[in-house]
Amino acid sequence: DRHFPHLSLAAIHALGTICLNMLRTSLASRSQFAVPAFQVYTGLGVQAANATCDSARNMSTLPANFNKIGTGGRSSVSGITATVFGSTGFLGRYVITEIGRIGSQVVMPTRCTDNHRQHLKVMGDLGQMIFMDYDPLDKDAIMKSISQSNVVINMIGRDFETYNWRYKGVHVDIPKLIAECAAEAGIPQLIHVSALGASTSNPSEFFQSKAEGEAAVREAFPDATIVRPAHMVGVEDRLMNDLARHIINAPFGLTPLVDGGYNKLQPVNVHDVGLAIAEMVKDPSTIGKTYELAGPKVYSMKELHALAALCVREIPRPVFVPSPVAPLMGLPREILQKKIIPFALPNKNIFEINFLKSMTEDYTLNRNPTVSTFKDLHIVPRQLEGLNVDYLRSYRSGGYDYGSTAQEQNAKSRA
Numbered sequence: 001d002r003h004f005p006h007l008s009l010a011a012i013h014a015l016g017t018i019c020l021n022m023l024r025t026s027l028a029s030r031s032q033f034a035v036p037a038f039q040v041y042t043g044l045g046v047q048a049a050n051a052t053c054d055s056a057r058n059m060s061t062l063p064a065n066f067n068k069i070g071t072g073g074r075s076s077v078s079g080i081t082a083t084v085f086g087s088t089g090f091l092g093r094y095v096i097t098e099i100g101r102i103g104s105q106v107v108m109p110t111r112c113t114d115n116h117r118q119h120l121k122v123m124g125d126l127g128q129m130i131f132m133d134y135d136p137l138d139k140d141a142i143m144k145s146i147s148q149s150n151v152v153i154n155m156i157g158r159d160f161e162t163y164n165w166r167y168k169g170v171h172v173d174i175p176k177l178i179a180e181c182a183a184e185a186g187i188p189q190l191i192h193v194s195a196l197g198a199s200t201s202n203p204s205e206f207f208q209s210k211a212e213g214e215a216a217v218r219e220a221f222p223d224a225t226i227v228r229p230a231h232m233v234g235v236e237d238r239l240m241n242d243l244a245r246h247i248i249n250a251p252f253g254l255t256p257l258v259d260g261g262y263n264k265l266q267p268v269n270v271h272d273v274g275l276a277i278a279e280m281v282k283d284p285s286t287i288g289k290t291y292e293l294a295g296p297k298v299y300s301m302k303e304l305h306a307l308a309a310l311c312v313r314e315i316p317r318p319v320f321v322p323s324p325v326a327p328l329m330g331l332p333r334e335i336l337q338k339k340i341i342p343f344a345l346p347n348k349n350i351f352e353i354n355f356l357k358s359m360t361e362d363y364t365l366n367r368n369p370t371v372s373t374f375k376d377l378h379i380v381p382r383q384l385e386g387l388n389v390d391y392l393r394s395y396r397s398g399g400y401d402y403g404s405t406a407q408e409q410n411a412k413s414r415a
Helices: 009-038 044-059 092-100 118-123 139-146 167-185 205-220 240-249 270-282 301-312 326-340 353-358 386-395 406-414
Strands: 081-085 105-110 129-133 151-154 189-193 225-229 254-258 290-293 317-321
Touching: 081 092, 092 105, 092 118, 092 270, 105 139, 118 129, 129 139, 139 167, 151 167, 151 270, 167 189, 167 205, 189 205, 189 270, 205 225, 205 353, 225 270, 240 254, 240 301, 240 386, 254 301, 254 326, 270 290, 301 386, 326 353
Parallel strands: 081 105, 081 151, 105 129, 151 189, 189 225, 225 290, 254 317
Antiparallel strands: none
16 A cells, blocks of 8 residues: 555555466476465456466366477476376376376376375476375366366276276276266366277276276266276386296296187287377367277287396297186186285286286277377388387396397207
8 A cells, every 4th residue: 555555455456466477477387386486466357367267277178288488498488287096007108208298287196105206206397296185986086186276187007906906996997986076176187098909898807907997987077088008018017027038037927818719819019109198288179079099000819928028138939728718817816916915015017817808809999990109100110120119138047248149049959
């Protein structure tokens, strides 16, 4: 009042509202989680400003990155504020990397301690990686985590059941709740990660629950973007690593393959999937579409086993196991994990009962014209051979550079 003696209290409130709106717009995504610091104005001015901002976000048809500032690096402002569920998983770190490197603000609700999520802190600029503790079944916690975001990504998943969590809870109930919260909050874009081969007719409960989860998400959020990656490979994968580990540790390197390992897979590099999801975040034309993401080459399970053996420089020794008998190999672990032991056992994916059941089906692109692929995102997926599976060298029995190639070993055995 001392500085503006000729203005009424109502005019001062209006002036404060205008200044607050200008400040919120200019700072874009950087200021969204610092809003309480700006609430030095009280009363109707702040309420009007918040209502205006939320209304503009919920009704806007502009892309998530319309407030982009800078050249596009990690210290720029992309205009994207993404809440990412499942950020500490295998795929999560690669998605966070691709989103964070363009200057986005990323909110990561997690249930773990700092030791299990601290590696994500450096994947974006200072102050842009935000952790929140939450319960995935608590609606209020989910609403709080997405309240300031314009993109929500759900990657929560589990490839085996535990004492506390079943596939239905992880792949159906939680995604449905997230989709309902996103719809209620007016989030413009929801990306849900499923799996290639998701079908209610699949013999594996894992893929059945993935199909049910897709239906639940689309029911709650009709414009959700569904992503179906094939079996993903990378440094932390549970496919090539498990094969290599078994080749080295099993007696005589004998590896059981369901029906001889002749089912077809089209594995995709996890880096490419992370890049594809980042492109979906930036491109509003991807909203409401379904993407199937697979690598450039189709392999049989037997060929993948041979590739793993080649990388660790051992002779492949696959063992034919009939499909009716295969699930029995995973039965002891299934009983221990679901009925007796209340914590997760070390994951041996190739002996997990639902993985064994799933190996009677093929997991390749079905060339459905209504489904989009890497090509629609202008991404060329990388091949599996070569440096992309070089991480398997660590399993070599005599050290990183140990041994001769498998071809040389075969030649010696014949001689």
